[in-house]
Amino acid sequence: MGDDLFATADFCLIPMGVETSVGPYIAKCHQILEKSGLIFKMHAYGTNLEGPWSDVCKAIQDCHKAVHAQGAPRIATDIRIGTRVDRALTAGSANENKVAKVQEILKKWEEAPQQDSETPHT
Amino acid sequence: MGDDLFATADFCLIPMGVETSVGPYIAKCHQILEKSGLIFKMHAYGTNLEGPWSDVCKAIQDCHKAVHAQGAPRIATDIRIGTRVDRALTAGSANENKVAKVQEILKKWEEAPQQDSETPHT
Amino acid sequence: MGDDLFATADFCLIPMGVETSVGPYIAKCHQILEKSGLIFKMHAYGTNLEGPWSDVCKAIQDCHKAVHAQGAPRIATDIRIGTRVDRALTAGSANENKVAKVQEILKKWEEAPQQDSETPHT
Amino acid sequence: MGDDLFATADFCLIPMGVETSVGPYIAKCHQILEKSGLIFKMHAYGTNLEGPWSDVCKAIQDCHKAVHAQGAPRIATDIRIGTRVDRALTAGSANENKVAKVQEILKKWEEAPQQDSETPHT
Numbered sequence: 315m316g317d318d319l320f321a322t323a324d325f326c327l328i329p330m331g332v333e334t335s336v337g338p339y340i341a342k343c344h345q346i347l348e349k350s351g352l353i354f355k356m357h358a359y360g361t362n363l364e365g366p367w368s369d370v371c372k373a374i375q376d377c378h379k380a381v382h383a384q385g386a387p388r389i390a391t392d393i394r395i396g397t398r399v400d401r402a403l404t405a406g407s408a409n410e411n412k413v414a415k416v417q418e419i420l421k422k423w424e425e426a427p428q429q430d431s432e433t434p435h436t
Numbered sequence: 437m438g439d440d441l442f443a444t445a446d447f448c449l450i451p452m453g454v455e456t457s458v459g460p461y462i463a464k465c466h467q468i469l470e471k472s473g474l475i476f477k478m479h480a481y482g483t484n485l486e487g488p489w490s491d492v493c494k495a496i497q498d499c500h501k502a503v504h505a506q507g508a509p510r511i512a513t514d515i516r517i518g519t520r521v522d523r524a525l526t527a528g529s530a531n532e533n534k535v536a537k538v539q540e541i542l543k544k545w546e547e548a549p550q551q552d553s554e555t556p557h558t
Numbered sequence: 559m560g561d562d563l564f565a566t567a568d569f570c571l572i573p574m575g576v577e578t579s580v581g582p583y584i585a586k587c588h589q590i591l592e593k594s595g596l597i598f599k600m601h602a603y604g605t606n607l608e609g610p611w612s613d614v615c616k617a618i619q620d621c622h623k624a625v626h627a628q629g630a631p632r633i634a635t636d637i638r639i640g641t642r643v644d645r646a647l648t649a650g651s652a653n654e655n656k657v658a659k660v661q662e663i664l665k666k667w668e669e670a671p672q673q674d675s676e677t678p679h680t
Numbered sequence: 681m682g683d684d685l686f687a688t689a690d691f692c693l694i695p696m697g698v699e700t701s702v703g704p705y706i707a708k709c710h711q712i713l714e715k716s717g718l719i720f721k722m723h724a725y726g727t728n729l730e731g732p733w734s735d736v737c738k739a740i741q742d743c744h745k746a747v748h749a750q751g752a753p754r755i756a757t758d759i760r761i762g763t764r765v766d767r768a769l770t771a772g773s774a775n776e777n778k779v780a781k782v783q784e785i786l787k788k789w790e791e792a793p794q795q796d797s798e799t800p801h802t
Contacts, residue, residue: 324479334632355480357477358477389763392758398754440619450756496639513640522631599723603760
């Protein structure tokens with residue numbers, strides 16, 4: 315996978331044909347992702363994940379396999395996945411940095427209120 | 437909006453036709469969501485949001501309007517939105533509860549290791 | 559809704575807690591969308607939809623209500639929704655034009671093979 | 681890839697940091713997908729795609745690589761991907777069958793109007 319793009323991703327896995335309490339399926343995915351060695355973080359409507367493109371896709375497929383093994387006959391997943399070549403991304407910090415950047419901008423705006431709030435301040 | 441379904445949602449807004457540093461656009465969305473009065477929480481690849489369906493959709497449209505006003509000529513957004521009629525959802529806790537539930541299951545599994553790790557333990 | 563943005567959208571509705579054959583739920587959505595008066599077109603993994611932002615969102619909520627009434631206790635939907643202010647979009651042709659544009663470009667490339675296939679030819 | 685799950689998918693690729701006319705980027709993806717040998721079909725807001733999980737993910741990564749090579753510094757893609765173990769899927773017909781099934785149900789409903797239009801007729 316030497317020529318893989320580095321990917322920041324987020325996925326939301328929906329088990330179908332089972333009860334509506336999906337906690338156990340998502341908990342199982344948590345265990346699978348821990349084994350993957352990739353950086354990940356769950357939130358209320360999905361899981362942030364980052365790493366080489368193929369590793370990210372393999373980890374999500376492993377989640378599907380485990381959730382099928384738990385008894386879900388069908389699964390529908392939504393994946394958001396991004397790549398960029400305009401700057402190097404350090405594994406383990408790509409997603410983290412995005413949140414920090416927004417908070418930093420909001421702090422700057424608070425300290426120096428925008429005269430024209432419609433102008434981006436990059 | 438008396439007959440609106442209560443929705444838990446997550447959206448990821450992508451400004452197009454502008455620079456690749458989208459922090460200022462996402463920070464602007466943060467301000468718009470604060471004004472909306474809805475419960476929301478940003479993560480690295482989107483924003484959790486919950487409330488009456490129409491309010492959630494209006495808040496996201498307001499983000500589009502504000503980001504267009506910042507100079508983005510085109511915007512593509514991905515929204516995940518869920519509703520359920522099998523249990524009442526308390527505004528402000530629907531998304532929060534989902535994460536807590538998964539953590540609780542993981543904790544239970546750790547304390548009482550699964551003999552058959554493939555079986556859901558609801 | 560006079561100040562609504564015109565939206566091109568695509569959504570994929572997943573009924574949860576029911577059997578895995580979701581055809582009847584999707585067929586019901588087809589009927590709901592016909593009543594909405596909006597332009598729509600189903601494909602294998604979702605439905606193209608376009609119109610004023612609020613109308614698009616209302617139509618999808620109406621699908622949720624109808625699918626809950628069919629017996630699905632929980633629904634998870636993925637919506638892609640786009641707006642643009644760099645050109646006027648004619649209702650009924652916005653989505654249609656996007657496909658035609660790509661086919662036109664492919665045809666041009668076939669007739670005049672790209673020397674440098676990596677350069678966009680707009 | 682002998683143990684890959686068979687996946688039906690749909691993806692929508694958004695080039696960032698470039699002009700808003702994305703036709704040439706999508707046309708390039710069309711060429712990449714043709715080379716992949718996978719079954720695919722473009723629609724107005726994405727592309728249906730099916731095949732072994734890893735092949736589907738590789739084809740989409742190849743699209744990212746090609747679109748970066750065309751000059752897009754950043755790309756955000758939304759992927760819907762589904763797997764099922766309750767029935768065998770024949771490559772080349774999985775997505776096609778889904779549309780046919782819905783049309784068949786709608787036809788049946790027209791011929792024998794539902795007394796209770798809320799009941800699924802599987």
